[in-house]
Amino acid sequence: xxxxxxxxxxxxxxxxEMLPEEEIILLDILRxxxxxxxxxYCKEKISYNVPYFYGHKGIxxxxxASIPRGGIAKGVLLGFWYGKFLKDEDNxxxxxxxxxxxxxxxxxxxxxxxKAIVKxxxxxxxxxxxxxSANKK
Numbered sequence: 001x002x003x004x005x006x007x008x009x010x011x012x013x014x015x016x017e018m019l020p021e022e023e024i025i026l027l028d029i030l031r032x033x034x035x036x037x038x039x040x041y042c043k044e045k046i047s048y049n050v051p052y053f054y055g056h057k058g059i060x061x062x063x064x065a066s067i068p069r070g071g072i073a074k075g076v077l078l079g080f081w082y083g084k085f086l087k088d089e090d091n092x093x094x095x096x097x098x099x100x101x102x103x104x105x106x107x108x109x110x111x112x113x114x115k116a117i118v119k120x121x122x123x124x125x126x127x128x129x130x131x132x133s134a135n136k137k
Contacts (some may be wrong), residue, residue, distance in 0.1 A: 007051040007068060015067075025066040026076035026106050032063045033114055034078075037121045042128075055128040058082065060121070061101075071096075072105055078117065079103035086123050092116045094098070 002040055002096035009015050016024055030132040035044065048069070058081030063070040064096045070077055080086060083093055083102025092113070107113055 007049055007066070009046055012051070015046065015050070015064075019064050019066050022108075023066055023076055025109060026112075027062055027064055029109055029112055030076060030078050030106070030117075033112075033117050034062070034121060039123075039125060040121060041094040054081075055125065056131045057128060059124050059128055070076050072133070075105045077103050077105045080120060080124050082124070082127055085127055086120060088123075089119065090116055090119070092120065133136060 009018070015027075019022055019027065031044075031051055036115075038053060038059065039055070042053060042059060044051055044053050046052065048061070048063075049067050050061055050063045050115070051071070053059045060078060060080050063072070064078060065072045065074050065076065079098075079101040080093065080103065081127040083095075083098075084100050086102065088102065093104055095102055
């Protein structure tokens with residue numbers, strides 16, 4: 001693995017080459033759930049060396065522990081870029097020390113609650129669509 005400061009992942013293929021199998025499995029599942037539940041105007045790109053999903057603004061990101069600067073030692077983090085604005089009625093997300101990104105860390109595929117994630121994605125997309133509406137005014 002290159003030194004942390006010089007790490008520059010430019011594609012999903014680059015990312016997958018660096019990850020242990022357990023993180024690849026979690027990353028695949030989470031990316032699939034997110035991709036299947038975002039509207040067509042939303043896109044995925046590699047940003048901060050991890051998959052980042054955005055529409056009018058950031059929606060969410062998937063951060064494996066093997067990638068530096070994610071703040072986690074093990075597992076894969078699903079973070080909602082504007083999590084502090086989500087209602088998260090089920091209190092599914094952890095707030096941690098981050099003022100904006102709220103997240104959940106997964107250690108195994110069995111930890112993943114697809115229903116809860118889809119509910120949060122829908123809420124995040126609704127918030128993202130409100131950013132565009134606010135810009136029109």
